[in-house]
Amino acid sequence: MSVSASSKEALSNWRSVAVLKSDHFSTVERGFWRGPNGEEEAVLRRFDVVPVWIKPVAYHFGRREVQSLKKLNGLAGPRLLAYGPGYLVRSWIDGLPLHMAKPEGENKFFAAAKKMMFRMHRSGVVHNDLAKEQNWLRDGNGMPRLTDFQLAHTSEKRSRLFRIAAHEDLRHLLKHKRKYAPDFLTAREKKILATKSVPARIWMATGKKVYIFVTRKIFGYMDREGSGADYAIDGPRIAARLQAYPGVTGSAIVSYPTPRGARLYAFVETEQPVKERELREHISRSPEGLPDPSLIQIAPRLPRNKHGEVREEVLRLVALNQVDLIDGIALDADAKLAADELIAGRLNRTDRRLREG
Secondary structure, eight states: OOOOHHHHHHHHEEEEEEEEEEEEEOOOEEOOOOOOTTTEEEEEEESSSSSSGHHHHHHHHHHHHHHHHHHTTSSSSSEEEEEETTEEEEEEEOOEEEHHHOOOOOHHHHHHHHHHHHHHHTEEEEESTTTGGGGGEEEEEEOEEOOOOOOOOOOOOOOOOHHHHHHHHHHHHHHHHHHHOOOGHHHHHHHHTOOOOOHHIIIIIIIIHHHHHHIIIIIIOOOOTOOIIIIIIIIHHHHHHHHHHEEEEEEEEEEEEEETTEEEEEEEEEOOOHHHHHHHHHHHHOOOOOOSSEEEEEEEEOOTHHHHHHHHHHHHHHHHGGGGGGGOOOOHHHHHHHHHHHTOSSSSOOOOOTTTT
């Protein structure tokens, strides 16, 4: 899909490093934006390259994000650096999504998140999508930041609907607190958790069922990252098939985005030399007719936690080529060594090295 001349001219200031996400509504890239003061690490969202039939919705989401970021001016998350027909550029936040950072017992994080949210609401913005852990980031200082404002709503007046949406923002934050720091929930917060708004109850009973049907049956989104049915359904089956191959001691499947959609990346741990060709043949002979992963990385070990479970958040960052963020994950010495080996041998090298001129 071609872009307008004005967009092409503006995007000549963009230098891409890696694709972070690609779905029906937009493509999100990490890279550098060249502004008046030089290059700045940033994120580009393109919604001009989506199919024609979805463009009205994609542009609507894009406008909502632009309006919210302009109004907040970095208060709760990224700063808006540039925007135009079919795109926006925001500042990069050096942080991990909640489901990777796992701020267990970090009451300081959730107290700061609550204050930040109240400031956002007082500024006239509700996020409307805070149930998703990936929209919450824990930055390098252990502080909360928000991202993905496509569903956000801005208002100069705190109408009843605005207050209801703000209540739901808070309730979703408290659900995350209940998961990671339940001992710090106050009596008041427990009461809020137990009190769903009427629109939320109606949504759960009706709208959410439609949403699930549309996203899963039409768009094929199955997991928290919108990675598609291949990852959510076939991923575990491929991993089990690989695990059954002689010499394989561990396996895991994660997805990584490309401009043409999500792809599967297989990590295989072996105790003896195994060839990639043999593993692909083993998958192809599966009676289930499993798809072949785009990438298969064979390693002597995979990073694991103290219970012996594979650290899939590390594998996901390796697959995404966001290896600089792995430093924000607490790893013991063995897991760190295994992660370093995976990083050195990673296969998704479609990016250019960060900070490369």
